[in-house]
Amino acid sequence: MLVEVPDAVAAASLAAWARRVGLAAEEVVPGAATVLVDGADPSAVREALDAWPGDTAPVGPGEPEEEVRIEVQYDGPDLGLVAAHWGCTEAEVVDRHTSLELVSAFCGFAPGFAYLAGLPEEWAVPRLPSPRPRVPAGSVAVADRWCAVYPTASPGGWRLIGTTTATLWDVGRRPPALLAPGTRVRFVAA
Amino acid sequence: MSLEVVDPGPLTTVQDLGRVGWAHLGVPRAGALDRAAAARANRLVGNGRDAAVLETTVGGVTLRARDATTFAVTGAACDVRCDARAAPYGLPVTVPAGTTIRVGAALTGVRSYVAVRGGIDVDPVLGSRSTDTLAWVGPPRLAVEQVLPVGVPTGPLVPVDAAPVASASRVLVLSRGPRADWVEQLAWQALDGASYVVGADSDRVGLRLQGPDVGRARTGELASEGIVRGAVQLPPSGQPLVFLADHPTTGGYPVIAVASDDGLDACAQWRPGDRVTLRVR
Structure with a gap:
């Protein structure tokens, strides 16, 4: 499933968030204006997207302030x-x-x-x-x-x-x- | 337990199910290109499906068993020899220590798979023993005199008298992809049933198709986005490219369609010059 978002920072933010909440997927790949979610149950992805706060502030893989x-x-x-x-x-x-x-x-x-x-x-x-x-x-x-x-x-x-x-x-x-x-x-x- | 590489052939690599979960860092998945053939080879020698096998490319491979071992060759049909004696293709073969195993050039298809009981036990890189030929993550391609460690068997050896395989399909079934709207409606109708020739520069990264240009409904570039195995990309040339296991993780040309999973195993065995038919589901 390819999720379209406004820009690269939103893509990185959504991908990091999906990883953080433990979305079950083989791959979560941010792009310049999309996030690819591969090997996941589409309904689980939709559910996760509904829960996404949509905050475009980047969320790093480690400490956010790092x-x-x-x-x-x-x-x-x-x-x-x-x-x-x-x-x-x-x-x-x-x-x-x-x-x-x-x-x-x-x-x-x-x-x-x-x-x-x-x-x-x-x-x-x-x-x-x-x-x-x-x-x-x-x-x-x-x-x-x-x-x-x-x-x-x-x-x-x-x-x-x-x-x-x-x-x-x-x-x-x-x-x-x-x-x-x-x-x-x-x-x-x- | 180990094998020695006598002649690696044009390109022989170690492959398993691939390196999953690293695409967001730019690491291709890799893994056996003809997954059904690799799984069959593993079954024939009593390995789990995640055991690493050897994947040859057109020219075969020659190995020396340093210990008594059981192996099986599947995928592209070829002559198999143990020292000077002919050995069966597609069945388990047990040989004593010191035997030279010669997997001949592909008679049909491109890639033969050699499974050894216990699996090829090179050190995994990022959780996989697969060689990725795009960025060369994973173990290097086989080289002369290299010694390949062999693992400990995990399952019983099942007696097999015959293991017939369906003949290879020459049809690639496509579903519409995320950028299907970049293709003219008429071009979609033309694609269904269209005949293409496999390009000479096809490899583990992608299968290049040569034939009628696919008409674009829009021009320009797309911002880079994630790519899946089986993605059919349409570069400005209008000649489609089917991405296989070693595909780049992101790309900027529109993915107009996605090939069916079964079709990708067939792609692994099509030779440059082979004629294939596309179907749009």
Whole structure:
């Protein structure tokens, strides 16, 4: 069943809530404006939806007030491009990026790759015309209205503004993703 | 108990029922592509249905039994040899330690399954022994000289004289999906009964269908949303793609239909160039 919601933050909020109330489902997958509930009894899903308070405030998988801080070396190859696009200096890109209050909306593309919502509309950044064949793990990136960190080395078309040594993905950790949907995130300059 | 890999073939992976419950973190489910064949192999050697098996791809696999063992081969039909002797396909075979088990290239279909009594006992990753070939979560693909641990049998070995299997279907039954309204009404009528050819770039991620373009009722992109196994996605090319076990967890092209569960096992055995018929329920 695919549930449509107003936006990514509402999707993350609903998915986290469904997990918290223990909705019996194989998968609960938030998207940019939907929540997929797979392997569940449809009537149980409808019942749960009726009970959803509809609060769009994000509810993290752990402590609600917990915020993950990610230290970034702002040394990415596209830092100048993003500065030009935003009409500011590279130092101001760092100021703006570290001022953002972000929330992990959903994961996709690769395990632990979280789409972080909270970049204002006017700071949306176009993707590269063609993706780089290899983006190193730990690359801090922006594209459209999303921020992200590449958890593993992969091809990628996002604009790279920095790097972090934080471990975004570790199958031996619970949860394996540092930025599970619903997690609040702030970048800090290293 | 263990097996040694003599020749892994073009692509042989460990598969079980898949990695359930991690899609929200971007982890594909994986698991045996032809689930009925994998379950049959496990039954033939007295394993539970959640035991891990080996899944070959077209070219077979060669193993050496380090201990006396019982195995069975199902899925894509193939020659099975124990040292130089022919052994039955689709039935349990018990061999002494040191035997070389050669699972030949697929004669029909794509993927053969090798179940070993006790199950392949590699370390699970996030609760599953399956290899996902999209993000490579789980055990790596089989490599030469790799040693595969074998688990302890959990159930009795049931005598089997014959285990006939229905011939593979060439029909894929679709139900309308969440974005069915992205397709023109006339295109729906055309899809029912339409003939498509299986594309050469089909793999564990998806089965690509080549044939008449499916007309879109609307253009543009969709915001990324969750995808299920069996989702039929319609990219701008108009050529549908049926997502299989290693599908990405989210995607931005509209899911116009969902394939029936039984049909997905058949998808695992269709070869590039095979002609298949779509039906819309």
